[in-house]
Amino acid sequence: MAVRHEIEPAVEAWTLIWRLVQANRPRMVRLAQELDLAPMQLHALRLIEPGAELAMGALAQSLFCDPSNVTGIVDRLESRGLIERRGAARDRRVKILTLTPEGERVRAEASRLMEQPPPELAALPAEVQVALRDALRKATDPGRSPGP
Amino acid sequence: MAVRHEIEPAVEAWTLIWRLVQANRPRMVRLAQELDLAPMQLHALRLIEPGAELAMGALAQSLFCDPSNVTGIVDRLESRGLIERRGAARDRRVKILTLTPEGERVRAEASRLMEQPPPELAALPAEVQVALRDALRKATDPGRSPGP
């Protein structure tokens, strides 16, 4: 019988992804500090698209946290003048969030900085970058995920 | 002149990695809850290897946070009986951390659960898993990083 010392490629890939993301945590923390935003504030800001509307509840779902939590995060973004909160016309229980012009500016800057790949990826030969991208496209392709 | 609508493969790969990790945040939070550990406590526990010693300062560096912070994290792990803290013999300023038997048990269980790849990766065809793993190996190979 064959001896199997090899671990599953998916297991090793997942471990390596974790390592890569961990190694880049200091950069992300520094980035948030430069924008004078706490990590979750930055995350929330990125989930509100320019010109679009987002209800508090939808934001809570996207952030994977309790609605009671979102109140504070939104409070802080609002008092910094980055977002606005107003009641929805058709159901006055829900609060609609929109970016202010300053919010759009900060969000664009944040996105520009965050999408810069870490040196470990940027230094890879072009063909390895392409192989990595193509494999990740297949993993995150919505058409592949389990049905509704 | 050629029009370039394509973004750099490394940029897209980095974005996809973020998406993958974000999508798996709820699973990681649930995992920590099942072990009755806060996220940073889990992270810290994983950084102390069985049979090895780790100074508080080294742990602070690995966690990318301030030493004053580590005091509280270690306090909570110690009061749960997962780690021990004692003065180093040769320099009594430094505190040495070691796992208790219970700490080793919880850490092993945590590692087993955390290394399970998310469904998005596990469901990939074997050859795509291998391509992904090989590209990530090249990215995280210590031999490739900028010199000392």
Next chain:
DNA sequence: TATTGTTATACTCTATAACTATA
């Protein structure tokens, strides 16, 4: 003097439970 870890302080993130105002 310099370094390791702690304490004091203040702020952010986190969830649970009780509350409000709508529906």
Next chain:
DNA sequence: TATAGTTATAGAGTATAACAATA
């Protein structure tokens, strides 16, 4: 009754500054 969001509360993570013990 049920739902969206808030408030109250408590605990955990975060950094800065001042401190104790040791080197």
